[in-house]
Amino acid sequence: MARFAELLRAANNLKLLAAVGRSQGDLSCIADLVDHWIDTPQMVDCLRRFRQVPGGAELLDGRYPPLQPNIESLIQLPEGSLGHSYAALIRSLNYNPEFFRPRPVDTEGRWLTQRVATTHDIHHVVSGFGTSQEGEIGVLSITAAQIGFPAYVLLTSAGQLATFRFQTERFSQLSAAQAHGTAMARSASCLAAVPWEEGWDRPLADWRRELGITEPANDEPYGLSIPRLDPIQSAPLPQG
DSSP states (O other), X not given: OHHHHHHHHHHHHHHHHHHHHHTTSOHHHHHHHHHHTTTSHHHHHHHHHHHHSTTHHHHHHTTOOOOOOOHHHHTTSOTTBHHHHHHHHHHHTTOOTTOSOOXXXXXXXXXXXXXXXXXXXXXXXXXXXXXXXXXXXXHHHHHHHHHOOHHHHHHHHHHHHHHHHHOHHHHHHXXXXXXXHXXXXXXXXXXXXXXXXXXXXXXXXXXXXXXXXXXXXXXXXXXXXXXXXXXXXXXXXXXX
C-alpha cells in the first residue's frame, strides 16, 4: 500500500509539473504543486532541518504571523532599505502583495509553506536574483539547499532537466544561476528563518552583511534590478 501511495504521488507530481510548464509558471499552478507536498515525508524532513537552523524552532513554535506587507508604508522608507526595495519590486512588477494563496497555519507544514510562499519576493531582493526563469531557479535553489523545501527541490531539478532537454541555449546561464544560489545557500544564514518584518527600515546592505551574502546576484545576467520609485508618484496597486 505504501508503494502504491508513493507511485500515485509521483504521478500527481508529474501532472502538476506539466501544468506549471504549460502555464509558463502560473502562480496558481505553482501553489498547487507546493500544497501537494505539505503532508509528506519530505516535508517532515524539511521541518526537521528548519528546526535545526538558528531561529527556526522559535518561529515555528510561536507560529510567527504570515507576512502581511503594507506597501504604502514600506515605499515611504529610505531608498536602499529592505522595505523600500521590496515595495519597489512589488510595484515594478505590478503585483498585488497578497497574490499568494491564503492557507491556514494550524499545522507545522502549513505554517512553513505559507511562510516560504509569502516571503519569496523578499528573498529575491536580499539575494539579488531577478525574476527571469534563471533568476527564479537561482532564488529557489537557496531554500531548496538550505532546508530541502520539497516543491522547490522538485522545481529546480525539473527546471534543469527541461532546459537541458528543450532549451539548450539557456542551459548554461540557468546552470550558473542555480550554482550561484546553491553556493549562497551554503555560506548564508537560512533566509526562511529570518523575521524580516522586524527590520524593514534597515539598509539592504546591512541585512546582507549580517546574513553572510557576500556575492549577491544583482550584477549577473540573471540578476535583479530594483527600480527607483518616487513614493509620492507611485501608482495604486491592482486589486487581483
